[in-house]
Amino acid sequence: MIIAKIGEFSMKKKMNKRRVLTALALCSLILSSTAFGFDGISQVAAKQNSVAASKAFRADASGTRLRYAVKGKNKPMARSKTPFGQHGRLSVGHAKGFKQPVILDKHKKYVQLRGVSTHGLQWYPQYVNQKAMRSLRDEWGINTVRLAVYPREGGYLEGSQAKMDAKIKTAVKAADKLGMYVIIDWHVLNYNPNDDLAQVQNFFKTYAAKYKNNAHVIFEICNEPTHTKWFDGSGRDLYTYCKTVSKTIRDSGSDAIILCGTNTWSQDIDEVAKKPLGVKNVMYTLHFYAGTHRDDVQNKLKQAVDSKTPIFASEFGICDASGNGGYDIDNANRWMTLLTNNGISFTCWSLCNKDESASCLKPSCDKTSQWQASDLNTTGIWLVNTCRKLGQI
DSSP states (O other): OHHHHHHHHHHHHTOOHHHHHHHHHHHHHHHHHHHTTSOHHHHHSOOOOHHHHHHHOOOOOOSSSOSSOOBSOOOOOOGGGSHHHHHOSOEEEOOTTOSSOEEEOTTSOBOOOEEEEEEETTTOGGGOSHHHHHHHHHHSOOOEEEEEEOSSSSSTTTTOHHHHHHHHHHHHHHHHHHTOEEEEEEOOBSSOGGGGHHHHHHHHHHHHHHTTTOTTEEEEOOSBOOSOOSOOSSSOSHHHHHHHHHHHHHHTTOOOOEEEOOHHHHTOGGGGGGSOOOOTTEEEEEEEETTTOOHHHHHHHHHHHHTTOOEEEEEEESSOTTSSSOOOHHHHHHHHHHHHHTTOEEEEEEESOOSSTTOSBOTTOOOSSSOBGGGBOHHHHHHHHHHHHHTTO
């Protein structure tokens, strides 16, 4: 229809041949890109100042209606056009326009990681495969996958080491091929991580040495510690733990970004400014669930930003904190606006078909890749809408 109208207009206005052909080629590119599930205009237009665009961003994602095509198709992508191909090795530093340090790419330009977290690898290992990660990259607008390596609850330290090692290997290799980033998350939950310090050091010593030359790998060293102050001088606080494990990673030859958890399920991000680690390429995590955490935790984030604390929202959900309660889409969008306006990267919980609100996939979906719109739960719909829109700025 559009192409026909251009031809009709050219006849009436006697446009020269070159202009007609240029207009037709541009429309063809836009239409073919849109039909494949990608916003053609965003693919054609050059990205301008990403800091200014992020600060102007306003989230308005729906959780009920997809605004982008999700058809289970892949997009041919040259290595140079992949997330890693464009951004390469990441670091933590200052970008003009943001108060606190943010993630910088190989050009020392600000970049936002947009990710999804797996559920526990001991329970849902099937979603860690190259086809799944390609679907996330090509149709969901995602550039990062977080691997939830639970130490306990039947996890890495309780009988699942071999299974989890294999899945970590699969994910790192697939991310390398696809030009994506991957977070290896030591998924501490509800306890003091110092309790397993020797095992933690052994884990990160192994993986930091193994992947020291893999610039797409990030380490998260304690997911959600609780009842453990950031610093109290006891030698068993989070400051001491993070300082010790960070040194283990650096001594093993890796300069990868390190994500450090904070107290109270990684909500007490405001406490870090009193005694930061002083380690290069370190960020501190904030977690939230939109159905539970509102102004109280958002104010903690704002205080941390004002204190120039580097922040990564390594886990969040659009439902309540149980993972299986009601959604608060409006508050989720307020959170995403706040994160993006401050240059903060994120990963959403979780990529699986568990029968709960926080799952991206419907319980009825048995696919492990190449999902279609009808396979997505409310969380999945909202995440696609959010990440695809962010991918345009």
